Amino acid sequence: xxxxxxxxxxxxxxxxxxxxxxxxxxxxxxxxxxxxxxxxxxxxxxxxxxxxxxxxxxxxxxxxxxxxxxxxxxxxxxxxxxxxxxxxxxxxxxxxxxxxxxxxxxxxxxxxxxxxxxxxxxxxxxxxxxxxxxxxxxxxxxxxxxxxxxxxxxxxxxxxxxxxxxxxxxxxxxxxxxxxxxxxxxxxxxxxxxxxxxxxxxxxxxxxxxxxxxxxxxxxxxxxxxxxxxxxxxxxxx
Amino acid sequence: xxxxxxxxxxxxxxxxxxxxxxxxxxxxxxxxxxxxxxxxxxxxxxxxxxxxxxxxxxxxxxxxxxxxxxxxxxxxxxxxxxxxxxxxxxxxxxxxxxxxxxxxxxxxxxxxxxxxxxxxxxxxxxxxxxxxxxxxxxxxxxxx
Numbered sequence: 500x501x502x503x504x505x506x507x508x509x510x511x512x513x514x515x516x517x518x519x520x521x522x523x524x525x526x527x528x529x530x531x532x533x534x535x536x537x538x539x540x541x542x543x544x545x546x547x548x549x550x551x552x553x554x555x556x557x558x559x560x561x562x563x564x565x566x567x568x569x570x571x572x573x574x575x576x577x578x579x580x581x582x583x584x585x586x587x588x589x590x591x592x593x594x595x596x597x598x599x600x601x602x603x604x605x606x607x608x609x610x611x612x613x614x615x616x617x618x619x620x621x622x623x624x625x626x627x628x629x630x631x632x633x634x635x636x637x638x639x640x641x642x643x644x645x646x647x648x649x650x651x652x653x654x655x656x657x658x659x660x661x662x663x664x665x666x667x668x669x670x671x672x673x674x675x676x677x678x679x680x681x682x683x684x685x686x687x688x689x690x691x692x693x694x695x696x697x698x699x700x701x702x703x704x705x706x707x708x709x710x711x712x713x714x715x716x717x718x719x720x721x722x723x724x725x726x727x728x729x730x731x732x733x734x735x736x737x
Numbered sequence: 738x739x740x741x742x743x744x745x746x747x748x749x750x751x752x753x754x755x756x757x758x759x760x761x762x763x764x765x766x767x768x769x770x771x772x773x774x775x776x777x778x779x780x781x782x783x784x785x786x787x788x789x790x791x792x793x794x795x796x797x798x799x800x801x802x803x804x805x806x807x808x809x810x811x812x813x814x815x816x817x818x819x820x821x822x823x824x825x826x827x828x829x830x831x832x833x834x835x836x837x838x839x840x841x842x843x844x845x846x847x848x849x850x851x852x853x854x855x856x857x858x859x860x861x862x863x864x865x866x867x868x869x870x871x872x873x874x875x876x877x878x879x880x881x
Contacts, residue, residue, distance in 0.1 A: 592784070595775065609807075610775065614784030626788050626824060630807045 539653055542621040546628065546656030550639065556583075557639040558735060559655045561679060562663030563672075564645030567689035569597040570722035571663060571731070572642060576604035578728070579737060583638040588627055590619040590644040597642060607636075618649035621656055638737070651678035659735065665690040666699040673707040680711040685718065685734055692721040738771040742812075746829060749846050749862050749878075757880040760862060764844055768808040768825060775806075785817075794830070812847070842881070 504524055520528040550557050562568045569589075576585060585606040589598040590613055598608040609631075611623050624641060641657060643650045647664075662683040664672045667690055673680060680686060686708040688701060705717045716734050720727040745763050748756060772790040782799035788806030797811050800819035805811075809823050812830035817823070820837040828834070829847040839857040846864030853869050860881035867873045 595789075598789075610787075610789045612775070612777070612787040612789075614786045615802075616786060623786070623788060626807060630825065 536652070539621045542625055543654035543656035546621060546624060547658065549628075550633075550656070551658075553633050555633060555636055555639055556737070557641070557657040558659045558661055559641040559643060559657040560661050560663060561643045561647070561650045561683070562645065562687075563647050563665075563668060566645070566663045566665045566668065567687075567720075567722045568642050568645070568663050569600055571687065571689065571720065571728070572601050572640060573604055574722050574725065574728045575640075575732060575735075575737075576601055576606045578732060579638070580605040583737070584636050586631065586636045586639045588619075588624065588639065588641045590623070590642060592617075592644060601642075613644055616649075617644060617646050618653050619643050619655060620653040624655050647672070647676045647679055651676075651682060654682075659684045661685040661687060661735070663687045663689055664704065666694060666697055666701060666704075670700040670703045673704045673711075677711045680708045680715060683712065683715055685716045685731075687731060688717065688719045689722060691719045691726060692724045738767075741767050741771065742810075742827070742829070745827065745844060746847060749844055749864055752862060752878050760844065760878075760880045761860075764825075764827060764842065767810070767827060772808055772810060788824075800836070 517525065517528055517532060560568050560572065572587060579585065587601050587606050587608045588611060589601065589608055590611050591597060592614065593612050595610045598610040602608045609627055611619060611627070613619065619641065641655055660683045662679050666688060688704050694701060701719065708715050708717050718727055718731045718734055720731055722728065745767065748760060748763065772792055775787055775789045776792045777787050779795055780793050780797045780799050783801060785799045785803040785805055791806040791809045793811050794813035796814045798816040800817060800821070802820050803817055804822040806824060808825045811828040812832065814830055815828055815832040817834045818836040821834050822839045824841050826840050826843040826845070828845045831848050832845050833850040833852065835852050836854045838851060838854060841859040843858060844862045845851070846862065849864055850866045851863065853867055853873060856870060856873060858877065860879060862878040862880065863876065865876050867876065
């Protein structure tokens with residue numbers, strides 16, 4: 500491939516849009532994108548097989564910035580750190596703020612700073628896990644980069660995916676992100692302590708999630724007041 | 738940290754056939770002992786991906802789409818070009834790593850210049866000025 504074509508492919512890869520590719524390299528770009536997705540899924544499957552073989556439960560948590568992923572994880576860690584040996588992998592563009600918060604609850608944390616990437620992928624998780632002694636853990640949480648769009652492209656090899664939204668994001672937040680709810684097992688609607696003040700139509704949020712995915716379990720929580728945190732833990736079968 | 742780096746530097750300066758176990762143990766010891774959290778607040782460049790722990794000394798230049806970690810130490814004044822991936826490795830001071838190279842469990846000696854691109858090496862020591870894959874295979878010291 501010529502240097503010009505290589506540059507074009509790299510540019511398109513960064514923009515993540517096949518529509519922008521020139522006609523003569525369109526097929527190549529489509530094939531490359533398919534291969535990358537296939538490789539990610541394959542690696543995710545291998546990771547899940549390995550974790551299952553060792554009896555390690557794994558859950559990944561997705562949600563927008565400020566939805567309450569870290570706050571819920573803190574509450575979960577607080578309740579479960581004596582029952583399970585927990586590893587939390589935290590994804591963020593930059594900083595170690597979330598990992599530092601969670602680490603206070605006696606769990607091991609590892610931070611991944613993705614820089615420009617908007618989601619974790621299976622290779623990030625593979626790199627972390629292959630450098631850990633997995634005999635030291637019974638339960639792994641992966642907190643994805645705060646984002647409701649990109650994480651739906653990448654499976655991470657966990658048993659279960661939990662998506663967290665909050666009522667402060669408005670009642671359309673679920674309806675606008677179908678892919679994520681289709682591939683989630685549990686949907687958490689957080690910050691219900693603010694419901695009276697905000698008047699968000701929480702029933703619509705729940706119905707939208709169930710319309711996209713009839714198998715999804717919807718839990719309404721407040722990480723701030725602890726409402727339904729125990730129910731969430733039960734729903735996660737922990 | 739400095740003392741252990743000096744010891745590794747000394748040993749890779751006069752490698753012998755029977756240094757393999759010693760090198761491997763020193764690398765593992767260094768990575769497990771001296772790296773814990775990220776220290777990445779001082780690099781020059783855009784937004785690489787860091788998997789904790791990564792330790793960067795001053796004036797490290799990093800290109801686009803670079804993945805560093807876990808367990809990576811990079812010495813001062815080094816330059817890492819685009820699409821490079823490094824894990825479980827020590828890169829000493831003033832090293833140049835060319836585009837799209839992938840290094841795992843490696844020690845790259847002081848002032849080494851890895852100008853060649855698209856190489857994928859593991860479990861080795863590299864010291865010198867490497868302009869081509871042929872150069873690399875002449876000087877690479879595999880310890881596993």
